[in-house]
Amino acid sequence: MKETAPPKIRIKQELLSQLEEVPYKKITMKNLAESLGMTRGNLYKHYSSKDEIILAxxxxxxxxxxxxxxxxxxxxxxxxxxxxxxxxxxxxxxxxxxxxxxxxxxxxxxxxxxxxxxxxxxxxxxxxxxxxxxxxxxxxxxxxxxxxxxxxxxxxxxxxxxxxxxxxxxxxxxxxxxxxxxxxxxxxxxxxx
Known part of the structure; x- marks a missing residue:
């Protein structure tokens, strides 16, 4: 995944990537932030929940x-x-x-x-x-x-x-x-x- 992609694109790509590995219920905003190398606060600037990401x-x-x-x-x-x-x-x-x-x-x-x-x-x-x-x-x-x-x-x-x-x-x-x-x-x- 390219680091230069806009954050919202990277976040959506990461959620889809994690979805290949684990059930949706086990994906957390904390894990998304960690795997993206960003703080949870930064992640929450873009999306308020994993449901909001999947809806996007x-x-x-x-x-x-x-x-x-x-x-x-x-x-x-x-x-x-x-x-x-x-x-x-x-x-x-x-x-x-x-x-x-x-x-x-x-x-x-x-x-x-x-x-x-x-x-x-x-x-x-x-x-x-x-x-x-x-x-x-x-x-x-x-x-x-x-x-x-x-x-x-x-x-x-x-x-x-x-x-x-x-x-x-x-x-x-x-x-x-x-x-x-x-x-x-x-x-x-x-x-x-």
């Missing part, structure tokens, strides 16, 4: 996924939702320790808020590309809540069970949550309240 990592990862999805053509005749969900479940599986840590921290509400914001951005982008105006904001919020809540609970259940079910099967479950019918649901938002 989550937000970064969600932003990267959003940028990737935004660069794709999201018209219904182009998107292969199952292939996309299969890739997402493979990414989750490849980051198993981080996903399991995220799903066991005492910040479920914050994680869920990040996820809702992420899906609102994705669905808003899909609507824009398909020239659907979101006039009925209440219905749009329900769609976001349905997708993010269902997806969150599927992934949480998968993580808490050690991610033993094959990623392909998780993708099939998620297929029921978000698929080609999303455009039909979004079109209901275009009718106005």
């Amino acid at each position: 990592i989550i937000q970064e990862r969600l932003d990267l996924v959003f940028d990737l999805l935004e660069s794709m053509e999201m018209a219904s005749d182009v998107v292969n939702w199952h292939a996309l969900l299969r890739q997402c479940s493979q990414v989750l599986l490849a980051n198993k320790k981080m996903v399991c840590a995220v799903m066991t921290i005492d910040a479920e509400d914050l994680v869920f808020e990040h996820l809702k914001s992420f899906f609102a951005r994705i669905l808003g982008n899909i609507a824009r590309i398909n020239e659907i105006q979101i006039k009925d904001r209440d219905y749009f919020k329900l769609i976001v809540l349905h997708i993010s809540g269902s997806g969150f609970n599927v992934v949480k259940g998968w993580a808490l069970n050690g991610m033993k079910a094959p990623a392909e099967q998780v993708a099939i479950l998620c297929d029921d949550i978000i698929n080609e019918s999303i455009l039909d649901k979004l079109r209901f938002c275009d009718t106005g309240a």
Whole structure:
């Protein structure tokens, strides 16, 4: 790890590095500070808790996924939702320790808020590309809540069970949550309240 990297980047990298070695519950701010060669006071200037660090990592990862999805053509005749969900479940599986840590921290509400914001951005982008105006904001919020809540609970259940079910099967479950019918649901938002 480069000493010249900005402190917040070094801190996030160190947390991920420690996560490879020990369970999330055993990582402490004291150990993070020691392994980074900084005082706890200096560490606390950047992050108030290890949960805050992991939430920052989550937000970064969600932003990267959003940028990737935004660069794709999201018209219904182009998107292969199952292939996309299969890739997402493979990414989750490849980051198993981080996903399991995220799903066991005492910040479920914050994680869920990040996820809702992420899906609102994705669905808003899909609507824009398909020239659907979101006039009925209440219905749009329900769609976001349905997708993010269902997806969150599927992934949480998968993580808490050690991610033993094959990623392909998780993708099939998620297929029921978000698929080609999303455009039909979004079109209901275009009718106005």
